[in-house]
Amino acid sequence: AQKVTQAQTEISVVEKEDVTLDCVYETRDTTYYLFWYKQPPSGELVFLIRRNSFDEQNEISGRYSWNFQKSTSSFNFTITASQVVDSAVYFCALSAYRGSTLGRLYFGRGTQLTVWP
Amino acid sequence: GAVVSQHPSRVICKSGTSVKIECRSLDFQATTMFWYRQFPKQSLMLMATSNEGSKATYEQGVEKDKFLINHASLTLSTLTVTSAHPEDSSFYICSARVRVGRGAYNEQFFGPGTRLTVL
Numbered sequence: 001a002q003k004v005t006q007a008q009t010e011i012s013v014v015e016k017e018d019v020t021l022d023c024v025y026e027t028r029d030t031t032y033y034l035f036w037y038k039q040p041p042s043g044e045l046v047f048l049i050r051r052n053s054f055d056e057q058n059e060i061s062g063r064y065s066w067n068f069q070k071s072t073s074s075f076n077f078t079i080t081a082s083q084v085v086d087s088a089v090y091f092c093a094l095s096a097y098r099g100s101t102l103g104r105l106y107f108g109r110g111t112q113l114t115v116w117p
Numbered sequence: 118g119a120v121v122s123q124h125p126s127r128v129i130c131k132s133g134t135s136v137k138i139e140c141r142s143l144d145f146q147a148t149t150m151f152w153y154r155q156f157p158k159q160s161l162m163l164m165a166t167s168n169e170g171s172k173a174t175y176e177q178g179v180e181k182d183k184f185l186i187n188h189a190s191l192t193l194s195t196l197t198v199t200s201a202h203p204e205d206s207s208f209y210i211c212s213a214r215v216r217v218g219r220g221a222y223n224e225q226f227f228g229p230g231t232r233l234t235v236l
Contacts, residue, residue, distance in 0.1 A: 037227075043208055044229040045161075091160065095225075102214075102223055104151065109160045 002027045004094050006108035013082050014116050021077045021111045023092030032096035034068065034075045035105070039089040048090075051075065082115045089113070119145045121213050123228035130201055131236055138196045138231045140211030147213035148223070150194035152186060155208040155230075167194055201235045208232050 003026040013019045025034065036048040049059060051068050059066045063080045079086055092108040120143040130136050140150055149168050153161040165181075167173035167188035175181045183205075185197040194213075198205050212227045 042229075043155075043210075043232070045210065045227040047227075104163055104166060105212075105225065107160045112158075 002029075002032075002094050002096055002103075002106040004092050004106050004108035006090075006092055006111050008111045009109070010112045010114070012114045012116065015083060016081050017115075018078060018080050019082050019113065019115075021079075021090050021092075021113065023075045023077065023108060025073050025075065025092070025094045027094060027096050029096035029098070032094060033102075035091075035093040035095070036066065036075075036077050037091045037093065039091060039110070041088070045091075048077075079113075082113075084115050084117050087113060087115045119143075119213075119215060119224070119226045121211065121226045121228040123209075123211055123231050125231060126229060127232045127234075129234045129236065132202050133200055136198045136201055136233060138198075138209055138211075138233075140194045140196070140213065140228050142192045142213040142226070145213075145215050146191040147194075147215065148191070149214040150188055151212045151214070151225070152184075152194070152196050153210045153212070155210060161210060164196075198233065201233070203235045206233055206235045 005024045032053045034051045038046040038048055049066055056068050065078045067076045089110045089112050091110045093105045095105045096103050122141045124139045128136055151166050152164045154164055155161050163176050164179045165173040165175045165186050167186050169188050169191050173186035188194040208230050210230045212225050215224045
């Protein structure tokens with residue numbers, strides 16, 4: 001079974017602070033993908049990153065960075081120097097391969113990030 | 118990137134009416150489309166998975182007679198909420214999985230969502 005846990009329901013920070021959103025996953029499959037999505041108040045999901053289970057390299061994209069650690073089954077997301085526009089709900093998700101078929105996405109419950117000016 | 122559209126973006130209807138929501142992949146063929154619903158301040162819950170030309174697979178607890186899904190082509194899937202009631206009010210999101218060659222990662226793209234309000 002697949003499961004994604006985002007323990008932080010809500011986080012509030014002041015602009016320019018760094019913030020880390022936690023994501024812990026469970027899967028028995030050896031080949032899987034992890035994702036982060038942003039959902040602003042408009043509701044549309046914005047894809048941020050995809051990482052496969054064989055690539056544990058950390059990734060940095062501008063103010064965003066991701067730390068993937070298979071040893072702790074975590075895929076944490078850090079926003080550096082947060083801005084008001086970063087305010088949104090952030091979802092971590094998991095999808096695993098069964099044979100040659102990529103399965104459905106399993107979403108965490110989401111973390112509401114509020115960045116105050 | 119690939120674009121998935123949903124229509125309508127917002128709908129308000131009276132209790133007892135049926136509502137159809139369309140999901141289209143605009144510039145790619147989708148082997149599979151997914152339908153999710155999202156209640157306020159909650160996560161996306163998968164309702165059903167549909168493959169072109171075959172019956173949809175519904176998740177446990179989702180009434181297939183209530184939420185009719187038709188996947189008539191590789192670019193269009195529809196969700197019909199039959200005899201809608203206020204408890205069906207929610208944000209419905211579709212996604213489409215790209216059809217690619219064997220061994221390649223098949224990306225999933227999300228539509229912008231449809232907000233349904235049943236009075």
